[in-house]
Amino acid sequence: ALQCKYNGGVVPLGFTIGKEDRLYHIDPETAPIVQEIFSRYADGEPAEKIATSLNERGLRTRTGKPFVKNSFFQIFRNRRYIGEYRYKDIVTPGGIPTIVDEDLFNRVQQRFEQNKIAHGRPAKEDVSYLLTTKLFCGKCGTLMGGESGTSHMGNTYYYYKCGNAKRHGKAHCDLKAIRKEPLERFVVDTAIKVIFSDEIIEQLIDLVIEAQQKENTRLPVLKDQLRDTEKRLANLLEAIEQGILTPTTKQRLDELEARKEALNTSILEEELKKPVLTREWIRFWLEKFRKGDVGSTEHQRQIIDTFVNSVYVFDDRVVLNFNFTDDAKTVTREEVLGSSAVDNAPPHPQTIRSGDFFVADGTEREPEQVKAGYHYGSGILPFAIFNSV
Numbered sequence: 275a276l277q278c279k280y281n282g283g284v285v286p287l288g289f290t291i292g293k294e295d296r297l298y299h300i301d302p303e304t305a306p307i308v309q310e311i312f313s314r315y316a317d318g319e320p321a322e323k324i325a326t327s328l329n330e331r332g333l334r335t336r337t338g339k340p341f342v343k344n345s346f347f348q349i350f351r352n353r354r355y356i357g358e359y360r361y362k363d364i365v366t367p368g369g370i371p372t373i374v375d376e377d378l379f380n381r382v383q384q385r386f387e388q389n390k391i392a393h394g395r396p397a398k399e400d401v402s403y404l405l406t407t408k409l410f411c412g413k414c415g416t417l418m419g420g421e422s423g424t425s426h427m428g429n430t431y432y433y434y435k436c437g438n439a440k441r442h443g444k445a446h447c448d449l450k451a452i453r454k455e456p457l458e459r460f461v462v463d464t465a466i467k468v469i470f471s472d473e474i475i476e477q478l479i480d481l482v483i484e485a486q487q488k489e490n491t492r493l494p495v496l497k498d499q500l501r502d503t504e505k506r507l508a509n510l511l512e513a514i515e516q517g518i519l520t521p522t523t524k525q526r527l528d529e530l531e532a533r534k535e536a537l538n539t540s541i542l543e544e545e546l547k548k549p550v551l552t553r554e555w556i557r558f559w560l561e562k563f564r565k566g567d568v569g570s571t572e573h574q575r576q577i578i579d580t581f582v583n584s585v586y587v588f589d590d591r592v593v594l595n596f597n598f599t600d601d602a603k604t605v606t607r608e609e610v611l612g613s614s615a616v617d618n619a620p621p622h623p624q625t626i627r628s629g630d631f632f633v634a635d636g637t638e639r640e641p642e643q644v645k646a647g648y649h650y651g652s653g654i655l656p657f658a659i660f661n662s663v
């Protein structure tokens with residue numbers, strides 16, 4: 275087991291087993307299919323649609339059958355795709371080749387879970403309720419959950435409904451259910467307007483810079499030492515130029531040169547551990563984020579996960595609270611449902627509560643970062659907040 279050899283069972287799609295070595299190898303033919311399934315699902319595509327399109331291309335499952343939605347559930351849960359080898363209770367991370375990077379894998383888990391929670395059982399239709407866990411009934415304070423209904427014309431509509439009303443009936447809470455799509459779209463559009471004002475962007479950049487300085491305590495010390503060494507070296511060289519030489523000058527010079535080199539190496543090592551994001555890079559990245567496709571479910575999800583703190587629904591109004599700003603926004607229910615192109619007055623001067631920060635990490639390759647040897651994950655820019663309000 276320690277050698278991570280194949281120990282029987284169905285070989286997952288994307289792998290082959292070496293005839294001689296009995297080890298897992300990436301199957302160049304089917305591994306791309308696995309990657310495709312993961313990315314398309316992570317990007318919000320319904321599992322059914324993915325299955326149909328794979329079948330149309332003549333692709334088949336590991337057992338030679340056409341894909342159905344359920345074929346994916348095992349695939350999505352299979353940690354071998356992120357390189358984990360498991361034998362009985364022993365897990366060896368990196369024991370086998372990786373087909374899907376961890377970030378993508380986690381995004382798929384998140385969406386998978388969310389669909390399950392939203393429906394309370396394995397998803398009937400593949401709908402993401404993006405506001406789950408952030409949406410509250412204004413009347414009784416209960417979390418609101420997803421629900422769908424079919425009109426007599428046969429169209430399916432998606433709603434959020436107060437959990438209390440859902441479980442115990444109208445007598446316990448009579449908040450009207452609210453349509454899912456317009457609400458989500460309104461929240462996303464408003465978040466973009468509020469958060470991506472020039473002022474808040476500058477404050478966000480300050481926070482990231484501050485956060486990464488706080489994180490790495492070694493780098494500033496090393497840089498100080500390097501500056502100091504360079505200064506001494508320059509002084510010494512000047513002394514040599516002026517002909518001031520003592521028997522120890524050469525030895526001193528060698529020492530300083532060696533020290534400088536060692537420091538440069540340490541600094542490089544530190545920087546490779548975690549790239550230092552420049553203001554320009556963070557701004558560039560935020561701009562990309564702002565200009566992302568608001569029609570894409572994945573983008574909407576990232577905006578909501580990152581910037582939306584909570585949303586309260588009342589019968590006549592909706593109240594939005596955002597991270598990074600104390601400004602709550604109250605709008606009428608009609609306004610929310612009436613338009614997806616929201617036009618609100620520019621936000622007041624904002625304050626960002628200290629202690630909030632986020633770490634950006636993305637796929638957009640900015641030349642300096644690439645040179646620094648840092649590899650970004652694939653897919654849509656991941657955006658994580660730590661210590662968020």
Ligand SMILES: [Zn+2]
Pocket residue numbers: 411412413414415416436437438439447448449
């Ligand atoms: Zn309620």
